Amino acid sequence: MALRERQGVLMEATLVDTHAHLDFPELARDLASVLDRASRAGVREIVTIGIDLESSRKAVKLAGEHDRIYAAVGIHPHGARRIDDATLDSLRSLAGRDKVVAIGEIGFDRQTDEEEAAIRAQLKLAKRFDMPVLVHLPHQFKKQGTERTLRVVADEQMNPDRVLLDHNTEETMPLYAGTKYWRGMSIYPVTKLSVERAANIVEQYGVDRLLVNSACDWGPSDPLNVPKLVRELLRRNLSRDLIEQLVFRNPIAFFGQSDRWTFRP
Numbered sequence: 001m002a003l004r005e006r007q008g009v010l011m012e013a014t015l016v017d018t019h020a021h022l023d024f025p026e027l028a029r030d031l032a033s034v035l036d037r038a039s040r041a042g043v044r045e046i047v048t049i050g051i052d053l054e055s056s057r058k059a060v061k062l063a064g065e066h067d068r069i070y071a072a073v074g075i076h077p078h079g080a081r082r083i084d085d086a087t088l089d090s091l092r093s094l095a096g097r098d099k100v101v102a103i104g105e106i107g108f109d110r111q112t113d114e115e116e117a118a119i120r121a122q123l124k125l126a127k128r129f130d131m132p133v134l135v136h137l138p139h140q141f142k143k144q145g146t147e148r149t150l151r152v153v154a155d156e157q158m159n160p161d162r163v164l165l166d167h168n169t170e171e172t173m174p175l176y177a178g179t180k181y182w183r184g185m186s187i188y189p190v191t192k193l194s195v196e197r198a199a200n201i202v203e204q205y206g207v208d209r210l211l212v213n214s215a216c217d218w219g220p221s222d223p224l225n226v227p228k229l230v231r232e233l234l235r236r237n238l239s240r241d242l243i244e245q246l247v248f249r250n251p252i253a254f255f256g257q258s259d260r261w262t263f264r265p
């Protein structure tokens with residue numbers, strides 16, 4: 001297995017996109033072509049992630065329909081500010097479905113106590129099923145929100161191997177010193193984190209427990225951002241082994257903790 005490139009095109013399917021929302025209308029409308037472009041750019045597997053019960057059900061359905069898609073199910077603070085017992089029951093049954101490899105995404109948005117209660121309930125669920133969990137970090141007051149998230153996750157005594165905190169930036173990366181949580185970076189074409197800035201973070205922090213994804217969510221997003229980052233890292237002469245760890249071996253190590261993740265290189 002190798003990252004082979006010819007004329008700017010990756011020749012082998014060697015990437016895993018760890019965070020997409022393929023059920024969102026902008027992508028779902030034209031899913032076949034989105035998947036085709038991603039596949040031609042080297043994206044091998046995609047994890048599509050729920051934000052509420054409806055989109056979690058769609059994620060499970062998509063995973064059932066496409067070989068290379070896996071699902072995560074969860075209630076995101078954008079999807080619902082509060083979760084009740086009925087929601088948790090439904091989530092519990094979705095968590096047991098085929099190809100559901102994680103709980104998520106969960107997390108803070110406005111950093112309210114209500115959101116914290118929803119996070120704690122879903123962390124408990126992930127722990128009970130021994131599943132990996134995907135945690136969204138807020139885009140506003142990010143440092144403070146990340147610190148609070150880390151406190152909640154530690155307080156719930158989650159196994160750090162099973163926890164991925166996503167949407168990190170230069171501001172949040174130092175907060176992981178001395179911890180073993182997985183750190184995700186979502187690369188956006190316009191706002192938030194660019195390919196350039198993500199590449200700087202890789203150079204500064206290395207790739208230990210680091211994952212990247214294209215987010216494909218509310219803002220403008222580009223499912224080809226992970227291949228674009230690979231190209232940028234190759235241009236900066238980072239070693240192919242290091243890049244493969246970032247975009248291939250790390251996601252497989254993280255999601256491979258779920259026995260429903262069947263893709264092995």
Ligand SMILES: [Zn+2]
Nearest residue numbers: 105136137167
């Ligand atoms: Zn998110």
Ligand SMILES: [Zn+2]
Nearest residue numbers: 049105215217
């Ligand atoms: Zn997301």
